[in-house]
Amino acid sequence: MSHTYDTVILGGGPAGYTAALYTSRAGLDTLLIEKLSPGGQMALTDIIDNYPGFDTGVDGFTLGMKMQSGAERFGTKTAYGEVLSVELAGEAKRIVTDSGEYFARTVILATGANPRTLGLANETEFVGRGVHYCAHCDGRFYKGKTVMVVGGGNSAASDALYLSHLAEKVILVHRRDTLRATKIYHQPLMEAKNVEFLWNSTVTQLHAEARLTSVTVTNRITGEAQEIPIDGFFVSVGRVPVTELYKGQIDLDEYGYVVADETTKTNLPGVFVAGDVRTKALRQVITAASDGAVAAHYAEEYLNQK
Ligand SMILES: Cc1cc2nc3c(=O)[nH]c(=O)nc-3n(C[C@H](O)[C@H](O)[C@H](O)COP(=O)(O)OP(=O)(O)OC[C@H]3O[C@@H](n4cnc5c(N)ncnc54)[C@H](O)[C@@H]3O)c2cc1C
Structure with missing residues (x-):
């Protein structure tokens, strides 16, 4: 037995x-x-x-x-x-x-x-060196800096709001034209002066030297791509x-x-x-x-x- x-x-x-x-x-x-x-x-x-x-x-x-x-x-x-x-x-x-x-x-x-990843080249390599999956854990490294949050659900909205109190600027990238997050996050996010939205967009490339320096964001409707310099990149897609x-x-x-x-x-x-x-x-x-x-x-x- x-x-x-x-x-x-x-x-x-x-x-x-x-x-x-x-x-x-x-x-x-x-x-x-x-x-x-x-x-x-x-x-x-x-x-x-x-x-x-x-x-x-x-x-x-x-x-x-x-x-x-x-x-x-x-x-x-x-x-x-x-x-x-x-x-x-x-x-x-x-x-x-x-x-x-x-x-x-x-x-x-x-x-x-x-944490769900975006599957981008370099993504796992730069975890902790500009790429993050937990705003409450790592947000404090970006006081007064520029960060990007990817996602449109409750956790992305809550992460963007949390980071808006620390960072100088937060850019929220979402592949649709509106957030899926519940209403309680909408108003404070829309009112936050340092949060910018990039709708209908996805991040298509990460650029890094010793750590992340910028990302390429592509508009899904127009196909237009732009490289945006950022300090921190928070993936919040579940x-x-x-x-x-x-x-x-x-x-x-x-x-x-x-x-x-x-x-x-x-x-x-x-x-x-x-x-x-x-x-x-x-x-x-x-x-x-x-x-x-x-x-x-x-x-x-x-x-x-x-
Ligand atoms: C990059 C990163 C940074 C973070 N920083 C912080 C922070 O600063 N502060 C904070 O409070 N939280 C932080 N977190 C969150 C924190 O790590 C988690 O909330 C916590 O580890 C959850 O603990 P857990 O025991 O539930 O699960 P986990 O830590 O995920 O542990 C689960 C374990 O189960 C094992 N396992 C899974 N499947 C099997 C299987 N089939 N057979 C055998 N073993 C299996 C895994 O190998 C793993 O070791 C961070 C998370 C990440 C990803």
Whole structure:
């Protein structure tokens, strides 16, 4: 008979390792499965200065390693491998990875959500060097500078508004002639003196030396292209939740996020969801960590009631 863990956590970002810290510290036999390295998306960022406790900021990779060792101190085991399939209904949950299969009484889903890219040449190469996917994380680097935001939904509108309080000028590029964002963003954006709109337009090229220097924007109707010098480029065209594995088993919303409220409880008993992959308003390290703690609490409660 295979070993059955009290809790198996899928994903080793801040949500996963915080959940692991709490379940291990509560004495639960915990396994965390991660396909890359600890830290998840935060490991991609040079400096995190909106996570409390680090008065001069911390680089995301170091924070990820610290979260891992903090959880392993209390007994969390990490298995490196990619989760290929899951069976989450029923009392015994089965997780199949490319390096073996595992069984658990509870599962915490913490596989995150990746920012959607534009697919431009150079785009990934210049992430952190002028190209950004998170205005609330990186906007502060552009105080008094010129930035561009691409997108037309709520997150683009909210990012443009946020950046308008920091940057000297914000250029919002949208491929349609009106925003899809809800009305609450329209008025303040239209009234902001330092926000300029480029409608019916797409960014077709990024120009960079050591870092991004300008972009080419092409009007979709006239075909006219112009090169615009900018300091920062914020891509805000949505995220892709990593939920392919759970389709057909767990309730997902229309965008593919796992549906759960602040309790992190999914529609399946014994299955909890933490971090960016959950339906929520703010996707940040601190909210991911917070979810991890809550998910561990309810996993423990679930096991105690068995
Ligand atoms: C460039 C960038 C900069 C950012 N800067 C900041 C910042 O300064 N401050 C801030 O608060 N937030 C920042 N964020 C947001 C923050 O990183 C995320 O909100 C946070 O990492 C979400 O944590 P998570 O644990 O939910 O998911 P993630 O960090 O995405 O972790 C999910 C983990 O699951 C693993 N995984 C996925 N699928 C599988 C599978 N099938 N098998 C095994 N493992 C799997 C992934 O490899 C990953 O490690 C930034 C994001 C980006 C992209």
